[in-house]
Amino acid sequence: MAFTEFRPLEEKSLIEYIKTVPALHSKLGNILDDVKVKEVGDGNLNFVYIIVGPDGSFVIKQALPYIRCIGESWPMTKERAYFEAVALREQARLSPEHVPEVYHFDRTMSLIGMRYLEPPHIILRKGLIAGIEYPLLAEHISEFMARTLYFTSLLHRSTAEHKRAVAEFCGNVELCRLTEQVVFSDPYKVSEYNRWTSPFLDLEAEAVRKDNILKLEVAELKSKFCERAQALIHGDLHTGSVMVTRESTQVIDPEFAFYGPMGFDIGAFLGNLILAFFAQDGHADQANDRKTYKEWILRTIEETWNLFRKKFIALWDEHKDGSGEAYLPAIYNNPELQQLVQEKFLDDLFHDTLGFGAAKMIRRIVGVAHVEDFESITDASRRADCELRALEVAKLLLKERRKFHAITEVISAIQKFQS
Amino acid sequence: MAFTEFRPLEEKSLIEYIKTVPALHSKLGNILDDVKVKEVGDGNLNFVYIIVGPDGSFVIKQALPYIRCIGESWPMTKERAYFEAVALREQARLSPEHVPEVYHFDRTMSLIGMRYLEPPHIILRKGLIAGIEYPLLAEHISEFMARTLYFTSLLHRSTAEHKRAVAEFCGNVELCRLTEQVVFSDPYKVSEYNRWTSPFLDLEAEAVRKDNILKLEVAELKSKFCERAQALIHGDLHTGSVMVTRESTQVIDPEFAFYGPMGFDIGAFLGNLILAFFAQDGHADQANDRKTYKEWILRTIEETWNLFRKKFIALWDEHKDGSGEAYLPAIYNNPELQQLVQEKFLDDLFHDTLGFGAAKMIRRIVGVAHVEDFESITDASRRADCELRALEVAKLLLKERRKFHAITEVISAIQKFQS
Numbered sequence: 146m147a148f149t150e151f152r153p154l155e156e157k158s159l160i161e162y163i164k165t166v167p168a169l170h171s172k173l174g175n176i177l178d179d180v181k182v183k184e185v186g187d188g189n190l191n192f193v194y195i196i197v198g199p200d201g202s203f204v205i206k207q208a209l210p211y212i213r214c215i216g217e218s219w220p221m222t223k224e225r226a227y228f229e230a231v232a233l234r235e236q237a238r239l240s241p242e243h244v245p246e247v248y249h250f251d252r253t254m255s256l257i258g259m260r261y262l263e264p265p266h267i268i269l270r271k272g273l274i275a276g277i278e279y280p281l282l283a284e285h286i287s288e289f290m291a292r293t294l295y296f297t298s299l300l301h302r303s304t305a306e307h308k309r310a311v312a313e314f315c316g317n318v319e320l321c322r323l324t325e326q327v328v329f330s331d332p333y334k335v336s337e338y339n340r341w342t343s344p345f346l347d348l349e350a351e352a353v354r355k356d357n358i359l360k361l362e363v364a365e366l367k368s369k370f371c372e373r374a375q376a377l378i379h380g381d382l383h384t385g386s387v388m389v390t391r392e393s394t395q396v397i398d399p400e401f402a403f404y405g406p407m408g409f410d411i412g413a414f415l416g417n418l419i420l421a422f423f424a425q426d427g428h429a430d431q432a433n434d435r436k437t438y439k440e441w442i443l444r445t446i447e448e449t450w451n452l453f454r455k456k457f458i459a460l461w462d463e464h465k466d467g468s469g470e471a472y473l474p475a476i477y478n479n480p481e482l483q484q485l486v487q488e489k490f491l492d493d494l495f496h497d498t499l500g501f502g503a504a505k506m507i508r509r510i511v512g513v514a515h516v517e518d519f520e521s522i523t524d525a526s527r528r529a530d531c532e533l534r535a536l537e538v539a540k541l542l543l544k545e546r547r548k549f550h551a552i553t554e555v556i557s558a559i560q561k562f563q564s
Numbered sequence: 565m566a567f568t569e570f571r572p573l574e575e576k577s578l579i580e581y582i583k584t585v586p587a588l589h590s591k592l593g594n595i596l597d598d599v600k601v602k603e604v605g606d607g608n609l610n611f612v613y614i615i616v617g618p619d620g621s622f623v624i625k626q627a628l629p630y631i632r633c634i635g636e637s638w639p640m641t642k643e644r645a646y647f648e649a650v651a652l653r654e655q656a657r658l659s660p661e662h663v664p665e666v667y668h669f670d671r672t673m674s675l676i677g678m679r680y681l682e683p684p685h686i687i688l689r690k691g692l693i694a695g696i697e698y699p700l701l702a703e704h705i706s707e708f709m710a711r712t713l714y715f716t717s718l719l720h721r722s723t724a725e726h727k728r729a730v731a732e733f734c735g736n737v738e739l740c741r742l743t744e745q746v747v748f749s750d751p752y753k754v755s756e757y758n759r760w761t762s763p764f765l766d767l768e769a770e771a772v773r774k775d776n777i778l779k780l781e782v783a784e785l786k787s788k789f790c791e792r793a794q795a796l797i798h799g800d801l802h803t804g805s806v807m808v809t810r811e812s813t814q815v816i817d818p819e820f821a822f823y824g825p826m827g828f829d830i831g832a833f834l835g836n837l838i839l840a841f842f843a844q845d846g847h848a849d850q851a852n853d854r855k856t857y858k859e860w861i862l863r864t865i866e867e868t869w870n871l872f873r874k875k876f877i878a879l880w881d882e883h884k885d886g887s888g889e890a891y892l893p894a895i896y897n898n899p900e901l902q903q904l905v906q907e908k909f910l911d912d913l914f915h916d917t918l919g920f921g922a923a924k925m926i927r928r929i930v931g932v933a934h935v936e937d938f939e940s941i942t943d944a945s946r947r948a949d950c951e952l953r954a955l956e957v958a959k960l961l962l963k964e965r966r967k968f969h970a971i972t973e974v975i976s977a978i979q980k981f982q983s
Contacts, residue, residue, distance in 0.1 A: 299790055312732075315731035318723060318724050318728075334894040373792050374791050374792075471787060
């Protein structure tokens with residue numbers, strides 16, 4: 146059987162496909178008789194299969210020309226698989242310990258074959274709901290973010306490399322447009338896709354739509370998202386795009402990748418940790434009040450930013466005489482000035498991070514796609530109470546972000562809103 | 565003779581070339597016997613010929629693979645002619661009264677045939693040196709800027725149109741890189757290309773290179789120039805890129821065009837008017853003290869910004885229910901909010917304008933390419949005095965730009981520095 150044009154695969158045709166691809170069947174020790182194929186049902190956008198043979202394993206991810214969780218009524222280019230493959234390879238090159246290896250990419254089939262992240266790897270969001278601590282999470286994710294963002298920015302790249310890469314990822318426009326709609330637009334207007342814990346948050350959802358200052362600030366963030374090609378960002382770096390064990394942290398699913406503002410990635414991750422924090426009261430029971438766990442989440446938020454900041458500056462210092470065209474050594478050649486520009490850069494990035502992080506929080510409470518952290522709280526009134534606190538913090542962070550200069554101030558703000 | 569591959573033309577081969585292009589020889593009434601060809605010697609980058617026949621005329625502009633005024637030692641892609649042609653056509657579509665019509669473009673030959681701006685059209689910079697008032701200049705240039713910047717931004721465009729256009733103009737990277745170097749880098753470091761009125765400004769040039777706050781702010785502007793794809797900007801909108809009569813204003817030479825920050829264009833124009841203002845004392849003599857003319861320049865600076873602001877907002881209001889994706893009508897649907905977002909947008913743009921304008925002024929005083937406004941002042945001491953005042957204003961505007969909120973405040977600052 147030849148696979149010369151696109152078609153969706155199912156379990157049987159998948160095996161036929163694998164037979165035609167040495168890079169894949171070699172991973173199974175070339176033994177295809179006793180192979181198990183399992184479809185993973187929890188992807189929002191794509192079809193994902195785990196293929197396990199007696200002598201190895203991998204994952205196949207295929208993009209279909211629509212959004213899986215909604216269906217053919219919401220078309221979405223399958224070319225996203227191409228940008229995901231390019232981003233995965235770039236990120237794996239920059240941060241190999243935290244990105245699964247790509248074994249095979251087939252543009253015609255919109256199909257990626259990559260490392261299977263074997264158990265006990267689970268989606269970080271599920272771990273956060275279960276109350277599991279990941280002692281290396283902040284260290285790992287800050288490493289991933291610092292390296293992927295620094296090395297794909299003009300701090301390290303030449304203008305020529307940068308413009309070429311920016312132009313290529315302009316092709317991922319449909320995914321960018323989806324983010325623009327669901328993060329920066331829909332939550333602030335009446336939309337058939339929006340939902341919230343009703344009737345508890347009816348007034349809150351309306352207040353978001355009527356908050357002029359909030360909408361003013363969201364416009365600035367949206368412009369930055371659409372216009373500022375600062376680095377190759379993951380584009381969807383929430384806690385559902387990270388797989389973890391106690392020892393391992395793996396970032397997956399960069400199909401939203403493009404050249405955008407760094408703060409969108411850092412904010413996505415921190416914002417989703419803040420959501421996880423406020424969801425804890427909904428998961429607390431007599432056996433576990435989650436107090437210690439909430440403290441761990443706050444500590445992880447603090448450490449993630451502080452470690453990111455430290456690692457990012459260390460990369461900058463290390464490569465300051467390199468090929469990056471943003472800060473030429475002949476100009477920024479004294480330690481005092483070097484410190485000054487780094488502090489300004491990181492302060493601006495901190496404000497972007499808070500703004501984007503807050504926008505991502507708001508959209509998870511009053512927009513189309515919610516998070517399991519809250520959705521798994523079955524008592525609607527209790528859920529609404531958690532969501533309300535998160536929403537209030539998010540609005541504060543978004544509107545007042547320029548007044549914050551250290552992550553500890555953010556932690557204090559979060560603590561003020563907890564029950 | 566066929567022109568199937570690139571070669572530089574001179575007067576004789578130019579006539580041969582024109583014979584092969586109906587769009588050109590038809591402009592001359594198809595009579596090529598009595599045609600006059602004149603090479604215009606004052607272009608920095610390209611070769612420009614005026615072709616006048618008994619029955620019509622046009623201009624031929626050919627890009628060679630280096631910078632004309634420096635020579636083959638500074639290579640520069642001739643592909644810039646392609647981006648110039650695309651930009652000219654786009655700008656002519658949006659502001660037909662202020663952009664010469666393109667009759668013909670030949671990518672292989674890097675050659676544009678376009679309308680000849682017949683006398684009394686002269687380069688605006690020369691008019692400013694001669695002390696000629698142009699009563700419609702502010703009206704016309706603000707119209708050009710408002711329309712070309714508004715209609716090519718996300719205020720009017722869809723994300724899909726925007727990303728496609730951004731990607732295409734990423735190809736004009738060599739010209740962007742040249743701007744980065746000569747505007748944002750060289751003036752702030754020791755460079756073989758830099759020059760200034762020595763010895764009078766030796767300490768001033770050194771002070772620029774040692775001013776940490778100035779270099780901190782220039783880094784922010786450079787990042788914005790490299791990363792922020794806000795609109796299709798001309799990229800080199802100084803007073804040498806504008807041809808004028810009392811009744812006509814024509815913007816030429818957009819080979820530096822790309823998707824960048826709007827303030828770079830507005831700042832280039834206003835910054836060069838400020839240079840022209842400070843040069844007047846060097847042109848004053850017993851017959852004309854230039855006082856009235858200086859007042860006209862200040863009035864033109866004020867009117868250009870105020871008219872730009874008014875026209876830009878009028879376009880925004882007129883098209884607010886259109887296809888632009890930045891401010892969706894369903895979100896920004898109340899007059900109070902509409903005014904709020906417009907005021908914030910224009911205030912931010914004002915700060916960008918001052919920052920970029922000031923950077924363009926500084927580079928004309930201590931960088932590689934100077935302006936005839938100052939260069940034509942033969943007495944070096946007198947020239948240095950004019951340049952010094954301009955430099956001081958520029959440093960103030962660049963460092964303190966966020967404190968300015970109206971153009972009248974800028975006018976006051978300029979007046980404080982005049983002799």
